Amino acid sequence: MNDKLMQSQKLLRDSLFELYMQGGLELYLAGTRGLKRELIIRLETSSLTPEKGEIIHYYAINRWDEEDQFDEWAKPLVALSAEAERILGVTNSQLEYCRSTDAVLEDFASFISV
CATH class of the missing domain: 3.30.420.10 (Ribonuclease H-like superfamily/Ribonuclease H)
Known part of the structure; x- marks a missing residue:
């Protein structure tokens, strides 16, 4: 696999994880009521x-x-x-x-x- 593709996949994985963590943190801070x-x-x-x-x-x-x-x-x-x-x-x-x-x-x- 070429380096650009591996770097792109790592960036995508990191971005998705960050999005998941931010959403999880918002859910935790807001509480689950209504969400x-x-x-x-x-x-x-x-x-x-x-x-x-x-x-x-x-x-x-x-x-x-x-x-x-x-x-x-x-x-x-x-x-x-x-x-x-x-x-x-x-x-x-x-x-x-x-x-x-x-x-x-x-x-x-x-x-x-x-």
Whole structure:
């Protein structure tokens, strides 16, 4: 391989490495919030079937930034059955002072659309 080609390849490799390092440093300094966002979403319902229940737990977390998360319970319109309380691990008295499903859903939709 001739010297000019080897020097050109080394320059390209060094430039790409420098670009990678600067991008990595910027990402590190800025934090990952907003730069890469992949949400893991978990929803829990008040019943075993969607026809009878409603979403009462809204949870989402950015897999790249665990500070970027949403986690809120909502008060169901119809009280949980004893079986639902057992399965969910939450009681009607714990949900009594939560916000309505509509209010939580609105904030959740805003959170995931950022």
